[in-house]
Amino acid sequence: MALSQSAVSELLDAFRTGEGVDLIRESVRMVMQELIEAEATEQVGAGRYERSESRVNERNGSRARLLATQAGDVELRIPKLRKGRSSRSSSSLGAGSTRPCMRW
Template sequence: MAAMAGVDRMTIESVVEKVLREEHMDVIKESVRLVAQELMDAEVSELIGAKRGERRPQDRATHRNGYRSRQWDTRAGEIELQIPKIRQGSYFPGFLTPRKRSEQALVAAIAGMSSLLIIEIPHLRAA
């Protein structure tokens, strides 16, 4: 299919910048927060050897122990994260750096996680 003459194409970066400047900021912030929360939940599940609510005391070294709040500074604005706590040891999200913007780390983590999901879940693979 040929490109239409005179039609300007926007890059991903310009689309994101436009959305960030306009009214869609709340949707973006909530989407980023949800993805970050899911990523943290997956990291903690792997760390302790059990998903949230799963009972496997003989197989795991520790258990979940609530959450702690942390403000995350992004270009979309401040996002409040609920970082999972564990009883023994510590957990800090791999995509966060102490008190710095870390969107690139989150994007890299999501990219790696999505490729793992495609490998692990056969019906998501392209035919």
């Protein structure tokens, strides 16, 4: 799991120019989203838009979930999978939930 350099650069540039970016909350959102995406990739057996012989499932869009953290509310995109649950840890994300943060 690696955060894209461009995403980190955009965040830091926005923070420096004072465009109203909350650096802590946005950092939490980026890290949590990367963890959720990595977990979905593991369950599917292939990355997003990637063809693979080891694929065992398919992505089917995503849904928004609000996670309340000490840094503030963070909106995350939870991938939906065609077969089974979307994700082990992220499936328990609900409004006001902070327990999934403790699991990671």
